[in-house]
Amino acid sequence: MPEVITRFGSLDDYAKGGVEIIDDDPRNYVFSNVLEVAANSAPYERVAVGINFEYVIEATRAEGVSPWYTCAHDEFVLCMDGEVEVHLVKLSDPARHVDPEHDGAVSMAEAIPDGRKMGRVVLRRGHQALLPVGAAYRFHADRPGVILLQTIVGDVTVQKWADICQTQAA
DSSP states (O other), X not given: OOOOOOOOOOXXXXXXXXXXXXXXXXXXXXXXXXXXXXXXXXXXXXXXXXXXXXXXEEEEEEEEXXXXXXXXXXXXXEEEESEEEEEEEEESOGGGTSOTTOOSEEEOOOSSOSEXXXXXXXXXXXXXXXXXXXXXXXXXXXXXXXXXEEEEXXXXXXXXXXXXXXXXXX
């Protein structure tokens, strides 16, 4: 059996990867590298890298302090590289910030949302956290890192498939 070597990428050191089509039509497959997407994105730009019906995985470059976000449903965040703090506030009036029928995260205008501080979570590579409904959250990273967000397509989801997807081996 051949030896398999696992290589963990980072924002500073990743292999582009690719798609090798054996016996099929390349139009049936797409490939994007979340580290490359984050490396070429603005801080906290939430770029869709995977989508299944209304659900989406967003690759995000974590750098500095993000805006506050909230959502009418639970979301998850996974740290792929670096160290990222998640600050959480239980909103005093969640309906004031987002319609319960509205899908996806929304960016909040407030510098500090009105509500009770819930605390913070420190994420490192492989750590994940729940971003609960009824809460506001923001991210903070002293050095550039990468997070993936699992959510529903919404106002802050950036879709630039033609720029990030590879449909055949390069």
